Amino acid sequence: MKKKKLAGVFLSLSLVAGTLAGCSGDSKTSSSGGGSSKSGDTIKIGANLELSGGTASFGQSAADGLKLAIDEINKEGIDGKKLEIVKVDNKSDAAEATSGSIKLVSQDKVVAVVGSATSTNTLAQVQVAQDNKVPLLTPTATNPDITNKAGKLNDYVFRTCFIDPFQGTVAANFASDEIGAKTAAIYVDSASDYSKGLAAAFKEAFTAKGGKIVAEEAYVTKDTDFRSTLTRIKSAKPEFVFLPGYYEEVGLILKQAREDGIDLPFMGGDGWDSPKVVEIAGAEALKNTYITNHYSPEDEDAKIQDFVAAFKKEYDKTPDAFAALGYDTGYYLADAIKRSGDASPEKIRQALEDVKDLQLVSGTLNLDENHDPIKSATILEYVDGKQTFKTKINP
Amino acid sequence: MELIQQLVNGISLGSIYALIALGYTMVYGIVKLINFAHGDVFMVGSFVGFYAITVMDLSFIPALLISMATCAIFGVLIERIAYKPLRNATRIAALITAIGVSLLIENGLIYIRGAQPEAYPNNVLPMDKLDIFGVSISSQSILILSVSIILMIILQFVVHKTKIGKAMRAVSFDSEAAKLMGINVNNTISATFAIGSALAGAAGVIFGIYYIKIEPLMGVLPGLKAFVAAVLGGIGIIPGAMVGGLLLGVIEALVSAAGYSLWRDGVAFVVLILILIFLPQGLFGKNKREKV
Numbered sequence: 001m002k003k004k005k006l007a008g009v010f011l012s013l014s015l016v017a018g019t020l021a022g023c024s025g026d027s028k029t030s031s032s033g034g035g036s037s038k039s040g041d042t043i044k045i046g047a048n049l050e051l052s053g054g055t056a057s058f059g060q061s062a063a064d065g066l067k068l069a070i071d072e073i074n075k076e077g078i079d080g081k082k083l084e085i086v087k088v089d090n091k092s093d094a095a096e097a098t099s100g101s102i103k104l105v106s107q108d109k110v111v112a113v114v115g116s117a118t119s120t121n122t123l124a125q126v127q128v129a130q131d132n133k134v135p136l137l138t139p140t141a142t143n144p145d146i147t148n149k150a151g152k153l154n155d156y157v158f159r160t161c162f163i164d165p166f167q168g169t170v171a172a173n174f175a176s177d178e179i180g181a182k183t184a185a186i187y188v189d190s191a192s193d194y195s196k197g198l199a200a201a202f203k204e205a206f207t208a209k210g211g212k213i214v215a216e217e218a219y220v221t222k223d224t225d226f227r228s229t230l231t232r233i234k235s236a237k238p239e240f241v242f243l244p245g246y247y248e249e250v251g252l253i254l255k256q257a258r259e260d261g262i263d264l265p266f267m268g269g270d271g272w273d274s275p276k277v278v279e280i281a282g283a284e285a286l287k288n289t290y291i292t293n294h295y296s297p298e299d300e301d302a303k304i305q306d307f308v309a310a311f312k313k314e315y316d317k318t319p320d321a322f323a324a325l326g327y328d329t330g331y332y333l334a335d336a337i338k339r340s341g342d343a344s345p346e347k348i349r350q351a352l353e354d355v356k357d358l359q360l361v362s363g364t365l366n367l368d369e370n371h372d373p374i375k376s377a378t379i380l381e382y383v384d385g386k387q388t389f390k391t392k393i394n395p
Numbered sequence: 396m397e398l399i400q401q402l403v404n405g406i407s408l409g410s411i412y413a414l415i416a417l418g419y420t421m422v423y424g425i426v427k428l429i430n431f432a433h434g435d436v437f438m439v440g441s442f443v444g445f446y447a448i449t450v451m452d453l454s455f456i457p458a459l460l461i462s463m464a465t466c467a468i469f470g471v472l473i474e475r476i477a478y479k480p481l482r483n484a485t486r487i488a489a490l491i492t493a494i495g496v497s498l499l500i501e502n503g504l505i506y507i508r509g510a511q512p513e514a515y516p517n518n519v520l521p522m523d524k525l526d527i528f529g530v531s532i533s534s535q536s537i538l539i540l541s542v543s544i545i546l547m548i549i550l551q552f553v554v555h556k557t558k559i560g561k562a563m564r565a566v567s568f569d570s571e572a573a574k575l576m577g578i579n580v581n582n583t584i585s586a587t588f589a590i591g592s593a594l595a596g597a598a599g600v601i602f603g604i605y606y607i608k609i610e611p612l613m614g615v616l617p618g619l620k621a622f623v624a625a626v627l628g629g630i631g632i633i634p635g636a637m638v639g640g641l642l643l644g645v646i647e648a649l650v651s652a653a654g655y656s657l658w659r660d661g662v663a664f665v666v667l668i669l670i671l672i673f674l675p676q677g678l679f680g681k682n683k684r685e686k687v
Contacts, residue, residue: 190657218657224606224613227404228651228659235397248512252608255517260400261524261531280607282517 042084043343045070045333046104046113048125053092058117061319062139062326063087066114068314069330078338086110094124101125105132111337111345112137114329115157117322119143129156135336135349139329140294140322142270144197147371154371158352160329160362163372164194167269167292168201170377170393171242174290176209178379178391179265181240185215185233187253189245192221198244198269206242214238219249226253227260234262246271251280258285267291270321273387283385290390294321295362296378298389307361321362328360363392399530401652402645407536407605409644410543414598415621416628416636417550418470418591424567424631425587427486431493432473433595434618435500438611440466440596441603442504445513455519455604459542462600463593470592471585479581497618504611512610515603539601546597547637550590554633559586567631616660623667629677638678 047066050059067085074082086108088100097116104110105128113129115122115138122141126149129136137158138146144163147154175181184206189195203213215236217229230253233241241257243250243266250272257266258281267290278286297308297318307327311319319327333348335358340347358365363375381390415437422430440462447458477496481489523534554560562583565573574580602617603609624643628635643663650662670677 217654220657224608225404225408225647227407228401228648229656231397231400231404232652232654232656248608251514252606255607259522259524259533259535261526276512276514280514284517 041080042082043078043337044084044086044108044110046086046088046101046108046110048088048090048097048100048104048113048116048121050092050117050121051087051089053090055092055118055121058140058322059090059092061322062117062329064315065311065319065323065326065328066139066330068311069327069334072310073330073334078334078343081343083334083337085114090116090121092118092121094120097121097124098128101128101136105129105134110134111343112333112348114139114326114333116141117326119146122146126154126157130154133349134345135352137329137333137352139325142194144370144372153369155353156349158332158367158371160325160332160360160365160373161294162375162377164197164269165201166372167377168198168203168242168244169205170292170379171198171244171267171269171290172202172205172209172211173393174292174379174391175240175242175265175267176206176211179240181211181238181265183212183214183238184240184242185217185236185238186213186242187217187219187229187233187245189221189249190218192246194269194271195244195246199242202242202244219245219253221246221249223249224252226256230257230260230262234260238264240264241266243268244271247274247277248280251277254281254285254289263288265290270294273321278382278385283382286382286385289382291380291382291387292377292393293380293387294378295324296380296387296389297324299378299392300389303359304361324361328362328365331360332358332365397652401648403530403532403536405645405648406641407540407644408647409624409641410540411598411602411605411640412617412621412624412643413637413640414543414546414594414601415617416624416640417547417633418595419622419625420628420630420633420636421563421587421591423625424633425563425570425584426478426482426489428478428489429493429622430478430588430591431490431618431622432477432496432500433591434614434616434621435497436466436470436473436592436614437595437599437602437617438609438614439469439500439504440592440599441609441613442513442599443596444600444603445515445609448516448519455600458519459597459600462596464596466596466599467589467593470588470595473592474585474588479584501611501614508611510611512608515607515609517607519604535605539605542597542601546594550594550633553590559583563587620663623663626667626677627670629680632677632679635677635679 049063050056070083070085086104088104090097090100101113104113112135115125115136117140119141122138123146125136135156139160141159142161142164147157175184186199188199215233215238217233219226241264250268265288270293272291273293308319336348336351337343339351355365355367366374368374376392376394378392379390380387418433422428443465444458444462447453447461473496477492478489481492520535520538525532562578565578566580566583570580624639625636627643628639647659650659
């Protein structure tokens with residue numbers, strides 16, 4: 001009984017809160033919306049990001065980067081206009097992401113939406129963008145389906161990051177060009193589309209380079225014992241092991257591999273990018289391992305160092321890849337708005353699509369026919385358990 | 396050489412299964428209950444060991460002993476609170492309770508500390524590699540294997556040479572008759588749970604050191620595999636659990652070695668099904684007629 005009462009109170013409270021929030025949102029919209037239509041000195045862009053919930057650290061980083069970029073752009077403005085970000089917190093929830101996007105498009109009348117940091121929440125907004133003909137630009141969602149689902153291009157959807165399979169291609173180029181490997185083994189998480197996508201791209205690119213895949217093995221997420229399979233890989237005598245998994249299993253695999261005397265170079269994608277991998281495997285086991293990532297704060301490129309310094313000044317921390325891509329998204333969008341002329345969603349869409357050789361922190365941006373960026377990937381090497389910048393590979 | 400290496404892998408894995416299977420088999424032998432919460436006792440033991448090593452800064456052996464002691468108490472508590480009131484109820488009621496206890500422990504721990512995994516520190520045991528004819532065996536796996544074997548020998552000694560062991564065997568043979576002979580059946584059952592749980596706790600610490608990552612749901616699969624091992628060896632028979640565990644570990648390693656690593660878990664349960672169809676009493680079991 002008591003519980004029921006509590007739930008009732010909570011429900012009514014949240015209802016009230018919802019209405020209040022709606023009110024404040026409305027009033028803000030009407031005032032600033034009126035301003036823009038009269039003087040036309042602001043251009044509103046929406047940001048639908050994970051500011052709370054399970055993947056809040058991703059969304060928060062992207063939001064920090066985006067804000068830094070917009071602040072810098074607003075110093076000069078675009079044709080005398082300033083950009084204004086209207087933020088929505090999707091609470092790391094796909095349903096919230098959809099309704100957040102509807103609010104941005106229909107109430108706030110934004111010209112474009114900067115979409116979520118994770119693929120799931122971005123996918124939840126694709127239909128809204130397509131239906132309302134407002135461009136959706138995600139900073140970090142890497143799932144190929146976002147821009148092109150089953151051969152059908154989502155023409156209002158764009159992204160700033162490269163897609164999953166691209167990392168596999170880059171890793172293959174690195175393995176054959178830099179390491180000089182002729183034979184490679186692939187060890188894939190068969191429960192993860194991400195892992196399989198990377199592995200397929202690696203295989204294709206590596207064989208195209210004249211390399212040979214001598215072993216293809218698989219595990220499933222949550223496995224703990226990899227020794228038997230590792231022994232199999234060892235006896236196939238590859239020169240290189242491609243391991244496109246997520247950090248928990250990767251940590252265990254590396255540790256068990258080194259214990260079983262497999263001293264080969266291992267390489268994976270951004271799924272390794274977590275401090276947990278060092279914690280589980282230990283710095284020693286991470287020797288001679290590499291990952292592909294979107295960018296490295298240690299890259300000596302002037303553009304990157306300027307960004308890192310500006311970010312550190314503003315937020316007092318080193319920007320991660322999410323922050324860098326959030327920042328790049330701001331510049332990509334501003335560039336498109338500038339080229340669009342009248343800042344209408346349709347013209348911005350065209351300008352986003354027509355981007356050519358745009359210099360960004362995470363590399364030079366060009367799009368392929370699927371709206372997926374073609375740009376350089378950064379290779380990081382683990383040295384004493386720390387990611388250090390190794391090289392940049394162009395596609 | 397690869398085959399020998401795979402056998403080493405299999406035996407290391409199998410000795411962990413064997414330690415857990417012993418608890419299953421002892422409890423089944425004495426109260427005819429499949430204690431599905433046993434895998435979670437193993438998980439609790441792993442966490443106790445982890446906190447003993449990281450928070451209390453202990454070395455391997457003290458952490459192992461603390462974990463075994465905690466699990467022994469924990470096992471007795473489970474028995475007293477959950478199973479004892481149901482001792483004369485139907486077996487299915489006790490079985491369902493066991494599943495309930497298992498879920499309670501898992502989710503209770505998630506509630507207390509969250510579901511995020513923990514990593515055992517790397518320096519608990521010295522790491523050396525021994526290369527014997529191209530077979531590399533880490534000093535860790537040798538130590539782990541020897542600890543498992545020592546624990547099994549101690550168990551054999553307890554069961555066959557001590558008074559409590561004699562009482563356990565008597566109760567398992569016929570608990571009514573044992574009661575009439577003046578054996579305290581309740582205490583004997585508690586002792587069985589204590590010993591079985593202590594072994595699961597030891598397996599938990601060993602698992603943590605060997606496989607590094609521990610998390611609140613880690614007990615589910617090893618628990619089920621150990622159950623398979625116990626059935627394989629003949630449930631209720633102690634040497635059967637040891638052999639069953641080692642055999643299952645080797646079978647899994649060989650399945651992976653043949654290139655079917657994704658089928659490994661499936662094969663373990665196929666073994667269970669085959670055993671139940673063709674040899675329900677297990678490898679070491681005697682075909683007993685059901686008492687009327």
